[in-house]
Amino acid sequence: MEAMRSHLCGDAHEHEVEYRIQAKDGSWRWYYDRVSITVRDEHGAPVFLAGIVFDVTERKNREQELENITIALSEDASTDALTGMRNRRATVEMLQAETARSRTCGSPVSLVIFDIDFFKKVNDSWGHLAGDEELSGVASIIRKTARGTDLAGRYGGEEFVLILPCVHEREVKAVAERIRCEVEQVVFCGGQESVPGEAIGPQ
DSSP states (O other): OHHHHHHHTTSSSSEEEEEEEEOTTSOEEEEEEEEEEEEEOTTSOEEEEEEEEEEOHHHHHHHHHHHHHHHHHHHHHHBOTTTSSBOHHHHHHHHHHHHHHHHHHOOOEEEEEEEOTTHHHHHHHHOHHHHHHHHHHHHHHHHHHSOTTOEEEEEETTEEEEEEETOOHHHHHHHHHHHHHHHHHHOEETTEEOOTTOSOEEO
């Protein structure tokens, strides 16, 4: 309505807008509406106008599908397929962004790198499927234990990264120890419980 009012008052050369309307069956339809005043009187008031309306629902649906595909591809490109965490590239980009923000704002940013101890023994003893389960389990614990503002990613192999914005050293140690203890209690390798203290070690 604001666009039409602007056109009628002479502020805009023509009225052009896309909008959606809910049909009787409950579905939503998209329309493209274009109107132009062809004749005005001596005071500038509109006398005649010409317009056209198109149903552009299919085009809008295709655009939405393409947008969804683009978002999905972008997420795939930044996600580690095994653990569902951010992959190395995305993790490095996050760290660079947080480092830049820290320098600009003067607030701290902390980094924790987790490495699963003796991970090669898991693959050698019980196979790579067991190793994958170990990695997925550790990733799940890191995500569950981290705060909502923390940024977690898989750096590569059995290495994980946790970026903690606005967190000082003492708090970082507490977070790392909490994750280590959680992994020590619940991670299993090939059906046998991990040896306490050998599951994960913060670097």
